[in-house]
Amino acid sequence: MNLHALAAARAAQSRPVRVALIGAGKFGAMFLAQVPTISGLEVSAIADLDPDRARATCRAVGWDEGRIAATRFHEDGRAAIAEDAEVVIEATGAPEAGVIHALAAIEARRHVVMVNVEADVLVGAALAERARAAGVVYSMAYGDQPALVCEMVDWARAAGFHVAAAGKGTKYLPAYHGVTPDDVWTHYGLTPEAAAGAGMNPKMFNSFLDGTKSAIEAAAIANATGLAVPEEGLAFPPCGVDDLARVLRPRGIGGALARDGMVEVVSSLERDGRPVFRDLRWGVYVVLKAPNPYAAACFRQYGLPTDDSGSYAAMYKPFHLIGLELSISVLSAALRGEPTGTTRAFAADVVAVAKRDLREGETLDGEGGWTVWGRVTTAAASRAARALPIGLAHGVTLVRPVKAGTVVTEADVAPRAVRSEAERLRETLMPAPAA
Template identity: 80%
Template sequence: MNLARLAAERAEAGRPVRAGLIGAGKFGSMFLSQVPTITGLEVAAIADLDPDRARTACRTVGWDESRIAATAFTEDGAALAERDDVDVVIEATGNPRAGIAHAQAAIAAGKHVVMVNVEADVLAGPALARRARAEGVVYSMAYGDQPALVAEMVDWARAAGFKVAAAGKGTKYLPAYHKVTPDDVWTHYGLTPEAAAQAGMNPQMFNSFLDGTKSAIEMAAIANATGLNVPRGGLGFPPCGVDDLAHVLRPRDLGGQLEGKGMVEVVSSIERDGRPVFRDLRWGVYVVLEAPNDYAAACFRQYGLPTDATGRFASMYKPFHLIGLELSISVLSAALRGEATGCSREFRGNVAAVSKRGLKAGEVLDGEGGYTVYGRLMPAAVSAEADVLPIGLAHRVKLVRDVADGQAVTFADVEIEEDSAVALYREAMAGRAE
């Protein structure tokens, strides 16, 4: 990719790439840990609701006091986005409304945006990307996170002339997980609440990974960036190991488990009875290729790719992802090459807020990973027809009527302010893929 060389040249010229980080949580801290060893990359400013916590994070990841003293710390993400000494804004708050506001401020200020905040991206990514293109700046997914890695694999496959039958990631999943709340999340991770609290682990955030919400959000982001299709009934989470990807992730009419070709899907690392899947892909990503001709299919076999019984479908996978440790790839790509490491292009997938139990009028929804709703993936066109409430807007909104257990919440079910986040969501939805 030559990014290291290009960054080193910028350092030699006295013009290092200057990043501004909004949100010094786990993802942001992982990025900060790498910065001192990357020639040509600096962090000029860090915004966090608690600047002292951000300073502590810098010390925890190994920054020396001189580097901390040379960095500006603030509570105001929008103000960071407007700083003259920032070239690339990294939005890593995890709050969709805040992420949208910060991205808008950065784009208006002529800064590139790396959107770690996948929640914000699936809510308004296509609209934000259009704004960025109009201003001549880059709006990018975050490399190291699974959506960007999958988008890269899909792009590689297409550039090499393959058809993409399926793409996605692995996770730990059972159907019962959709009902899990923060009160009982730690039992599924093999932790006690006390141990989790001591480690600073947020139960609602970790519950989002378990109850299927985060998987739905990430697959929506991949669909919106790559043009792959979304299952009409939501993610199936078929149990599948790496040796069987090409067999399981092909259309049903060919013996697989997908409703068609060109789909996003998540595979489970455990069987439905709780047994571990052999050679699972819990931490990784994959793409299933379809050979465009007999010659390519023969090459699959000759070069050892795992294929289905026909030999026409083969899989490639990456068993791990390093999350924030790889984030600099996006920052440098945006600043030095003017390229995104994945970018929302069209609204193909949406994530509906679905009730975890019967909900009553007057109750307040608590959003992603909480007690009231989880996120279910659905085609954007289907969600528009039903006017479902996306999971990114389902935080601190009051129900005005009852919602049955397992039912998608709609805008008509809630009392919600028509603010800029809602407006941008509707703008993005207006350009959806039918």
């Protein structure tokens, strides 16, 4: 608990932690809003496809003209990486761009804070290994739910508890898997005009709704913590905070999980659409399993919600503040040399599933679009099926029909004329089968 003191010491030395931000969207804007009040932290460069829009964002979040004038703005993320910075924040949300930027930052010996969970799930294990070899930190973004879950899992294990389950909450119904950007706003209680006026991206918000973002975040948690994901995809059991310990335990003792040690996302809606009592829509949780009867007795003595056996107990955080908390990752990387969660293995993957019957010749439109949604599965199952990852399911053409609800495979799509950096890295994690 000394990040503020460490950052203040750097400020006293006139040697602030310098940051290059790539992507000045909502997450980036929230981070920028906090920068003026964080001692020892400075943004030296910002890259965005529209630098003038990025400057306007800085003004909108409270930056004065002097701070804006002292910051260099670029269209190209690689130009921002080349500036004098210790830490690069990748916040574009575009998987292939995220991979390119992370590789460039690692090569330049910059620490990487990967807000871009889409890129991390696609090839994060390879990026993390390159970062370790280069002697830099590759970190999840604190404030986003995966990093907060990883923190809770690490705390639980360091305290000697078994982790039975961990994850987050969301708004979910099975029908949401078929929602498209055309009808997404009805589920948020907004008109398209109101959403457009607020600058809300329909594909991004549709990804939150159709299950894709939850799958991506579940995979990121699994790859960082060693917890398992369900091979058949998330179940999204309806569950409020008082019932976490009862629901998120193995089926053999009345719970909803295949076994202990799983990642799962709980829904804030009952299957009939009624709101769950005391839901966890915006929060994160960990379910602990007592290592001995004494610890189980302490759970109840100190007020933790438990299951009927008393052996399973839940801890949760009801909210997360997204980019407003991102500086924790930046300072931890620069001042402690530690990530706030990092990919350790390629254990879970997110595969593209057809939203409807797709025709030969159709072009897939990726996360949050009209054609596919993302379902989490194990990396082993994805390898065996040669499944198309959701991060590469954009701008590729189907060479044969795919039925609704079916996983799209690499054999279903035409190969790209030129392989991307993401595809090349992906091949190191998922090599082609021997001839």
